[in-house]
Amino acid sequence: MLNLRNEFIFAPVKLGYSDKTGEIKQKHIDFYKERSLYLGAVTPEPLFMDTGLRELPTQIGINHDSKLDGLQELTDTIHKNGAKVIAHLNHPGRMANPKIPGNYFWSSTSKACENGGASPEKMDRRMMDKVIQLFVDSAKRAVRANFDIIELQLGHGYLLAQFISPVVNDRDDEYGGGFENRLKFPLQVVKALRQAVEIPVIARISGDEMTPNGFHIDEMIQFSKLLEEAGLDAIHVTAGSACSTPPWFFQHMFVPKGKTWEFAGKIKENINIPVIFVGRINSKKDVINIKEKYGAEYFALGRALVADPDFVGKYLNKVSGLIRPCLACAEGCLGGVKQGKGLGCVVNPLVNTDYPQVKPAKQTKLFAVIGGGLAGMQAAITLKDRGHDVDLYEKSKLGGQFNLAWLPPNKSSLKEIVDYYISELKIHEAHQVNFINKEANIEDLKIAKYDGIILATGAIPAVPPIKGLKEFYWTEFLEDNQLPKNERVLVIGGGLIGLEVASKLVDGNNKVIIVEMLDEIARGMEMLEKVMTVKKLKEKKAEIFVNHKVIEVSGTRVYIENGDTIKEIHIEDIDKIVVATGMKSYLPFKSVDEIPVYIVGDAKKVGKAQQAIHDAYELAVSL
Numbered sequence: 001m002l003n004l005r006n007e008f009i010f011a012p013v014k015l016g017y018s019d020k021t022g023e024i025k026q027k028h029i030d031f032y033k034e035r036s037l038y039l040g041a042v043t044p045e046p047l048f049m050d051t052g053l054r055e056l057p058t059q060i061g062i063n064h065d066s067k068l069d070g071l072q073e074l075t076d077t078i079h080k081n082g083a084k085v086i087a088h089l090n091h092p093g094r095m096a097n098p099k100i101p102g103n104y105f106w107s108s109t110s111k112a113c114e115n116g117g118a119s120p121e122k123m124d125r126r127m128m129d130k131v132i133q134l135f136v137d138s139a140k141r142a143v144r145a146n147f148d149i150i151e152l153q154l155g156h157g158y159l160l161a162q163f164i165s166p167v168v169n170d171r172d173d174e175y176g177g178g179f180e181n182r183l184k185f186p187l188q189v190v191k192a193l194r195q196a197v198e199i200p201v202i203a204r205i206s207g208d209e210m211t212p213n214g215f216h217i218d219e220m221i222q223f224s225k226l227l228e229e230a231g232l233d234a235i236h237v238t239a240g241s242a243c244s245t246p247p248w249f250f251q252h253m254f255v256p257k258g259k260t261w262e263f264a265g266k267i268k269e270n271i272n273i274p275v276i277f278v279g280r281i282n283s284k285k286d287v288i289n290i291k292e293k294y295g296a297e298y299f300a301l302g303r304a305l306v307a308d309p310d311f312v313g314k315y316l317n318k319v320s321g322l323i324r325p326c327l328a329c330a331e332g333c334l335g336g337v338k339q340g341k342g343l344g345c346v347v348n349p350l351v352n353t354d355y356p357q358v359k360p361a362k363q364t365k366l367f368a369v370i371g372g373g374l375a376g377m378q379a380a381i382t383l384k385d386r387g388h389d390v391d392l393y394e395k396s397k398l399g400g401q402f403n404l405a406w407l408p409p410n411k412s413s414l415k416e417i418v419d420y421y422i423s424e425l426k427i428h429e430a431h432q433v434n435f436i437n438k439e440a441n442i443e444d445l446k447i448a449k450y451d452g453i454i455l456a457t458g459a460i461p462a463v464p465p466i467k468g469l470k471e472f473y474w475t476e477f478l479e480d481n482q483l484p485k486n487e488r489v490l491v492i493g494g495g496l497i498g499l500e501v502a503s504k505l506v507d508g509n510n511k512v513i514i515v516e517m518l519d520e521i522a523r524g525m526e527m528l529e530k531v532m533t534v535k536k537l538k539e540k541k542a543e544i545f546v547n548h549k550v551i552e553v554s555g556t557r558v559y560i561e562n563g564d565t566i567k568e569i570h571i572e573d574i575d576k577i578v579v580a581t582g583m584k585s586y587l588p589f590k591s592v593d594e595i596p597v598y599i600v601g602d603a604k605k606v607g608k609a610q611q612a613i614h615d616a617y618e619l620a621v622s623l
């Protein structure tokens with residue numbers, strides 16, 4: 001029995017906020033304190049059980065008694081907020097980080113993951129016993145650190161799943177081959193852990209490996225029954241593997257929402273212990289749907305609580321306001337962790353930054369915000385939250401250039417942030433945010449006697465001088481009704497926008513030729529998106545030239561040149577040309593009499609949504 005005060009659990013999400021000591025820092029305490037107020041339980045990030053088994057150099061550990069004080073401070077903090085604390089124990093096996101000195105790699109196989117990583121040692125019985133002991137010691141330490149529940153990682157392509165998986169496990173001994181054999185070692189760990197501690201134990205499993213020769217839901221139903229028989233208290237059902245299917249593991253926007261719920265539902269039908277549902281649960285509607293469709297008792301939320309720490313408080317009507325939606329973009333959270341900066345968030349400027357919380361301004365002022373893109377809307381809302389009056393000028397549609405961001409294939413979830421901002425603005429329209437649907441001109445701005453003007457006018461495409469280039473397109477083809485079919489389209493620029501347009505064009509059966517000046521395409525694209533987009537383009541036979549520059553267009557013929565060898569080639573029969581060679585800041589003016597003018601977002605420096613939102617917040621919170 002988990003005995004939580006409600007059905008919401010914070011899922012295990014790596015933060016990367018520690019250092020090489022693996023100790024708890026104030027940042028962890030603050031992060032989980034803010035998020036545990038209304039939850040049933042919190043699972044802090046996976047705890048490494050041995051310094052040689054780290055996934056991140058900045059992960060927190062439970063490897064030694066010296067960690068107890070820090071871990072107790074963390075559990076105390078969460079307990080004070082009324083939530084229980086779950087220790088997530090994982091042995092990464094061959095998925096330990098090969099870049100961390102001192103890491104070692106054990107597995108059911110000696111094969112490295114096909115997508116990179118170290119070549120592991122194939123485990124023998126002695127090694128298996130050591131692993132069991134490591135789990136037992138760590139679980140006992142977790143009890144001493146006042147954790148209430150243990151979660152054992154049996155999924156996501158980590159060590160125990162490396163035994164379960166038929167594609168990974170290539171053993172010919174009693175731990176390989178048939179399903180029963182592949183479960184043998186994982187079940188030994190389960191039983192040892194069950195005996196070692198009296199507190200509840202949850203199994204985290206992948207309902208499906210999401211790879212053709214991997215394990216699938218029917219086997220996982222059988223496995224779940226055995227976990228129930230072994231005395232475990234709940235099954236937490238996710239999907240995918242860190243090695244072969246990371247978009248499923250991280251529930252990236254490129255994979256369909258709800259598949260993990262379906263797996264959890266099927267398992268729930270077959271067992272009597274609770275099942276925890278997880279994966280892109282990011283609105284009240286999602287929670288209600290899952291309850292209605294599957295009778296779910298428990299929900300694990302990861303990124304929804306990163307994006308909005310008050311998600312559950314708002315769901316329970318204990319906190320007012322709209323839920324700031326997680327976009328499933330993985331850009332700020334996973335991207336921040338992978339880059340070594342620690343988990344951040346595109347839509348929440350307060351994650352992993354030093355920006356102050358919103359406080360009422362000492363004196364109410366009147367501001368004009370020019371431009372209703374992400375930066376403009378964030379600035380307007382934060383100014384409003386601080387008690388200022390705001391006129392928000394937008395000549396066309398709120399959302400600005402970000403209205404293009406959700407048009408590429410599989411990116412519709414990005415629209416949710418624009419809808420959120422628009423709803424926020426509407427709620428406050430009557431009093432503090434006055435939306436003016438026209439272009440601001442200097443005369444109007446002078447007359448209105450503003451205390452400050454915020455230019456959030458975004459960016460416009462930068463078109464390089466190319467001989468003979470007359471008719472060309474930018475992002476028009478992202479719109480379904482403008483998508484050409486069966487044509488030859490040249491895309492100049494293989495950055496984020498160029499690749500998004502190319503990805504849409506191949507859906508229209510167009511022959512796409514991409515010419516990129518630099519030595520790499522997809523610069524600036526989020527990692528998972530990059531891998532999937534480049535794979536798709538290659539499968540659809542898009543022709544990609546890197547280190548090449550378009551030098552001339554002549555009718556339907558285009559000349560390109562290799563930057564190194566200056567060797568000219570020509571490409572024939574081009575029907576259409578897309579120019580996506582970058583953006584430049586757009587500033588209609590820089591001063592208005594003596595009124596202070598501030599510039600934010602792309603208008604200041606061309607960047608991504610995260611920079612625009614953060615920049616606008618940072619400014620607005622200081623005015």
Ligand SMILES: Cc1cc2nc3c(=O)[nH]c(=O)nc-3n(C[C@H](O)[C@H](O)[C@H](O)COP(=O)(O)O)c2cc1C
Pocket residue numbers: 011012013014015046153156204238249250251278279280281300301302303304333334337343
């Ligand atoms: C940055 C990041 C790190 C994560 N790290 C882990 C991990 O170490 N182990 C794990 O089992 N799941 C991990 N997850 C997956 C989450 O626990 C969760 O299953 C997933 O994010 C889907 O839930 P959500 O859509 O509510 O975020 C991670 C997710 C993110 C975004």
Ligand code: SF4
Pocket residue numbers: 303304306307325326327328329330331332333334344345346347348
């Ligand atoms: S960065 Fe994107 S995916 Fe990650 S929590 Fe924020 S909105 Fe969600």
